Amino acid sequence: MENTERPLILVTNDDGIFAPGIQTLAQEMKAFGKVLVVAPDKPQSAMGHAITIHNFLRLRKVEFMEGVEAYSCTGTPVDCVKLAVYQIIKGRPALLVSGINHGSNLSINVLYSGTMSAAVEGALEGIPSIGFSLMEYGIDASFVHTRAVVRSVTANVLRHGLNNGCCLNVNIPAAAAGPLKGVRICRQAPGHWADAVECRHDPAGHDYYWLKGEFIAKDQEHDTDVWATSHGYASVVPVQFDMTAHQEMEVLNTWDHAL
């Protein structure tokens, strides 16, 4: 690819390289720089920060979009980031974007999300990284209204950078929710999944189980991503990979730790 002065932008996702969301994201990134796509060869939703250590990985160069170099990968979203950085680029891109996910990654779903784990892996590598999610699961979801959000957040990150150890989790309401009111900086809402298992019986009469469940947001304070997206805003949560509960260290130091 020509123009080596343009910033290199790595694009990945967890819905697989043939999902519509990653097409929209790669198209928008062409305005900002040279685009490299490395994405899973099949859906990898809910893979969290999984990496492949008991099997090998393959990369395959694929036709994706004019002017865009693209590879499908047999692994997880985090595997894709590692192969892109250490095998294909052999260096760090100027930006990593992940998505646009088909479905919400609000609240604690940042932990389960392959989309966001790819962005967190980018942050671990010192790459400014953003995960984008559309709050609509359908394969025929409209991504048109997401483009302005993608452009705005991306331009900001390229202009201002992100502090070390931090990436962004961007969630965009479905088109059917009406025109976007804007972008809000939020914290991750507390919440959890309730009633998460359905038992069925196979033709031989043996039990098998599907995870399912209903997501329960625990509060609706106005600084949370759940509140923002249910009130017409795109939410932007700064996400860090330091999981230390620093405020608890003092408490734990009051315990008797004799062995």
Add this chain to the structure above:
Amino acid sequence: MENTERPLILVTNDDGIFAPGIQTLAQEMKAFGKVLVVAPDKPQSAMGHAITIHNFLRLRKVEFMEGVEAYSCTGTPVDCVKLAVYQIIKGRPALLVSGINHGSNLSINVLYSGTMSAAVEGALEGIPSIGFSLMEYGIDASFVHTRAVVRSVTANVLRHGLNNGCCLNVNIPAAAAGPLKGVRICRQAPGHWADAVECRHDPAGHDYYWLKGEFIAKDQEHDTDVWATSHGYASVVPVQFDMTAHQEMEVLNTWDHAL
């Protein structure tokens, strides 16, 4: 099982139900309460917070240890927690312990670790949860010296509880490192994996890749888990599932977010 007054303790891991580490952990837990084991039927290291949503899950009742009810599960460590809580117990145990992992889960490895993701899932469910790891990979590693740490930390958690949203990441140096000096409350050390891909060629001449790499800890300050464990202490890091980088919200609010 008789004595229904004793607290119910859920035991899981990511090395699989037949790993020696989970045997040690279940044995120790029998002194504290009624033990239920639900663990993967095969190794699930580095699965992070992955859950299974594109396939069903199976549970199989297995012989494990006298007086211990045990199930192997076809899914990930987090799947095991969900099936235990919503299908087997249909309620919350008094305690969840995960491990003892064969290998370290220091620093940012909390993100990749199936052992710790099971503990984080416990915390999401409001269950006091602890992940234990021995800093030695071998199948024949000695767990004898880990028992005192397991007993001390477990007794503390049952006595004091853990604040909502927080679980513990306990790492114990290998026996060969010498007698333990004690237990230290720590923060997660900064660090990352370098040179993470090795390219090989299959007999047909096609490339394939293994993830590998060297873990680089970025500082050696005395309040980190890396420092503590390399100086003869078992480390205890309080881990939270709120990944919001709260300190960055103010910075992001200074950006121009016009669409």
